Amino acid sequence: MQKKKVVVAITGASGALYAKLLLHKLLQLKSQVEEVGVVMSDNAKDVWRFELGDEDYASFPFRFFEKNDFMAPFASGSAKFDTMIIIPCSMGTLGRIAAGISNDLTTRAADVVLKERRKLILVARDTPLNLIHINNMKTLTEAGAIICPAVPSFYSKPQTIEELAQTVVDRVIDLAGFVSDSYRWGTD
Numbered sequence: 633m634q635k636k637k638v639v640v641a642i643t644g645a646s647g648a649l650y651a652k653l654l655l656h657k658l659l660q661l662k663s664q665v666e667e668v669g670v671v672m673s674d675n676a677k678d679v680w681r682f683e684l685g686d687e688d689y690a691s692f693p694f695r696f697f698e699k700n701d702f703m704a705p706f707a708s709g710s711a712k713f714d715t716m717i718i719i720p721c722s723m724g725t726l727g728r729i730a731a732g733i734s735n736d737l738t739t740r741a742a743d744v745v746l747k748e749r750r751k752l753i754l755v756a757r758d759t760p761l762n763l764i765h766i767n768n769m770k771t772l773t774e775a776g777a778i779i780c781p782a783v784p785s786f787y788s789k790p791q792t793i794e795e796l797a798q799t800v801v802d803r804v805i806d807l808a809g810f811v812s813d814s815y816r817w818g819t820d
């Protein structure tokens with residue numbers, strides 16, 4: 633299997649834990665990963681601090697890029713990143729991508745992934761949804777993106793908040809095409 637080049641964008645929706653667990657998982661899968669580039673919005677840093685009580689994102693051994701760094705490799709299709717995961721994805725970022733407003737690195741990189749017909753996974757988080765959110769999700773789905781809502785599952789009987797959140801991250805890892813051990817319905 634060819635190693636993957638992955639962009640992880642973290643935005644200011646609730647659910648910083650999802651981002652933290654995904655970065656951990658990508659570390660565990662390092663034999664399948666060529667490169668991980670990370671970009672965080674200001675709101676993402678605020679929400680991470682508020683929800684998780686730390687700034688541990690800084691300790692992950694990945695290359696971090698400033699939110700307006702249009703010189704980042706994945707701001708161009710020629711850098712050939714395979715997959716972009718936005719986790720969690722705010723409705724603001726989702727709407728800007730749907731409207732083609734590439735005014736920061738996250739929205740530009742998403743625009744690039746779509747135009748290059750590569751894989752864009754948006755772990756969208758808000759509830760309830762208004763019609764603008766739903767229409768934006770429809771637009772992005774039609775453009776080739778995968779909307780993977782931050783909706784955990786319970787059938788694996790998770791016992792902790794981390795295990796519950798991991799059910800979302802495991803789906804994302806599957807969608808991104810990694811080979812990974814996780815709970816599989818119907819196999820026990």
Ligand SMILES: Cc1cc2nc3c(=O)[nH]c(=O)nc-3n(C[C@H](O)[C@H](O)[C@H](O)COP(=O)(O)O)c2cc1C
Nearest residue numbers: 643644645646673675676679722723724725757758
């Ligand atoms: C604690 C907290 C939780 C939030 N949760 C959500 C959320 O679940 N979904 C959402 O769309 N916005 C949420 N927001 C609002 C976003 O942070 C805000 O719309 C921001 O402009 C998003 O910017 P970004 O997409 O550049 O990170 C939350 C804000 C805070 C402070």
